[in-house]
Amino acid sequence: MEFLTEYGLFLAKTVTLVVALLIAITAIISAAHKDKGGDDSDGELRIRRLNETYRKLKDAIQARMMDEHERKAWQKRKNKQEKAELKAEKKKLKSKKSESEVATETPSRVFVLDFDGDIKASDTDSLRKSITAVLSVADVDKDEVVIRLESGGGLVHSYGLAAAQLDRIRTKGIKLTACVDKVAASGGYMMACVADRIVASPFAILGSIGVVAQLPNFHRLLKDNKVDFEVLTAGEHKRTLTVFGENTDKGRQKFLEDLEDTHGLFKDYVSERRPSLDIAAVANGDIWFGRRALDVKLIDEIRTSDEYLIEACDRAEVVSVGFRRKRTLPEKLGLAASAALENTVVRLLSAFRNQKIQ
Numbered sequence: 358m359e360f361l362t363e364y365g366l367f368l369a370k371t372v373t374l375v376v377a378l379l380i381a382i383t384a385i386i387s388a389a390h391k392d393k394g395g396d397d398s399d400g401e402l403r404i405r406r407l408n409e410t411y412r413k414l415k416d417a418i419q420a421r422m423m424d425e426h427e428r429k430a431w432q433k434r435k436n437k438q439e440k441a442e443l444k445a446e447k448k449k450l451k452s453k454k455s456e457s458e459v460a461t462e463t464p465s466r467v468f469v470l471d472f473d474g475d476i477k478a479s480d481t482d483s484l485r486k487s488i489t490a491v492l493s494v495a496d497v498d499k500d501e502v503v504i505r506l507e508s509g510g511g512l513v514h515s516y517g518l519a520a521a522q523l524d525r526i527r528t529k530g531i532k533l534t535a536c537v538d539k540v541a542a543s544g545g546y547m548m549a550c551v552a553d554r555i556v557a558s559p560f561a562i563l564g565s566i567g568v569v570a571q572l573p574n575f576h577r578l579l580k581d582n583k584v585d586f587e588v589l590t591a592g593e594h595k596r597t598l599t600v601f602g603e604n605t606d607k608g609r610q611k612f613l614e615d616l617e618d619t620h621g622l623f624k625d626y627v628s629e630r631r632p633s634l635d636i637a638a639v640a641n642g643d644i645w646f647g648r649r650a651l652d653v654k655l656i657d658e659i660r661t662s663d664e665y666l667i668e669a670c671d672r673a674e675v676v677s678v679g680f681r682r683k684r685t686l687p688e689k690l691g692l693a694a695s696a697a698l699e700n701t702v703v704r705l706l707s708a709f710r711n712q713k714i715q
Contacts, residue, residue, distance in 0.1 A: 400483075400681055402490050407469065407675040411667055465499035465673040469666065474508025474545055478515035485522050486680040492529055501532040501673070504552065505662050510543025510565060513619055519544070520626070523551040527630075536662035537561045542644055546655070547623065550630045555656040556665050563650040566627060567642025568620045570612070576603045631655075 416435075420428050468491045472480050491502060504523065510516060526533045535541070535552035542565035549555050549563075557563060579586055579601060586601040597608040597615070624640045634654050639645075650656045669675050 400486075402487070403677075403679045403681055405677040405679075407666060407677055408670045411670055465496070465501070467501045467503055467666070467669045467673045467675045468495065469503045469505065469675060469677045471505045471677075471679060472508065472519070472548070474506075474511065474516070474519070474548075476511035476515075478508070478511055478519045478544065481515065481519040481522065483680040484519060487678050488522050488525055490680070491678055492525065492531075495529070495531050497530045501534060501669075502526050503534045503536060503662075503666065503669075504548075505536045505538070506541050506545060506549055507537070507539050508542070508545030508548065509540050509562075510545050510547075513544070513568070516544025516547050520548045520551055523548055527551055527553070534665070536665055537563065537656070538662050543567070547626060550627045554658070556658045556660050556662070557647045557650060557656045558661045559647040559659055561647045561650070562644050563647070563655045564639060564644045565642060566623060566636075566640040568616050568623060569642075570616060572598060572600055574599070574604060575601050 419431070423431060470484065470487050470491070472484050474480060488502075495502070508516075523533065533552045533554075535549040535555045537545075537549060537555065537557040538561060539558070540562040541549040541555075541557070542562050546564060546566060555563075576586070588596055588599055588602045590596050594611055596602075597612040598604050620640070624636050627634065627640070628636045631654070639653055639655060645653060645655055647656070647659055651659055666675055
């Protein structure tokens, strides 16, 4: 046990030294990076062709189900077919009278965007840039945008901005479809209702068209301990409810009025975008699972996003578009140091736990 204790202390000192060195190196590189005026904040746009992805999945499982002889014969036929299709496509292009004729026959496209929402709708900036990129090339008459949406809602102003980004697509006249596999509630549903069509899985959670605010109040605790807390404001409604001050009935009434006004704006927003919806029946803060949501017209179809996109591959070129900010070298080093420290701590705890059990 004495040996293990000394070894543990030695290892802890070593880890501390390594982490300190990494932090120092990160700080130096960060300073140098700023001096050079480097800026990776714009990030990069990542594009993935889902038609090719699904085709590879299909080919892979087909190949695995064959023996070696069948697989070789199948691969030979497949290669021959691909060559014939490529040759036919080239011949077709050569027979066109002009480039404008070729351009008019480009296939329709389905642009797929993803939004994974937290309470602050932190993914909004990436969504904004992805939408800007898609709108610069999308054809109003032929193309479609699909947003794969997952969010339980959050801050009103944050989700209001996220929904406004989707409104840009609708304003341009481009078809917008929202696919919900798990949840689109509260602010998440505010975003989903912008779409021309909402598709959800059988047990996805929809709705929660309501507004909630809650906060603790420590006034009595402070008062019992003879601690004064003063709130000074200029403006009658600058503060209504506080965490540490004494709340009044007048302040509570104003706070409730603000909540009701926000709820009214929420209902109006949903009603404008889904006029067939009985807003009075669904805007009570309740939630509905997929099939029940279809009954009350919160959604238009029961189907998973995979089903929708695989079918779309038969009629269009399906392209996943996502904006990702490039991590700077200091950020990468910081993540590496964090992961190394976490793994070391876990291993140490596991080693001591096993030693104790033995």
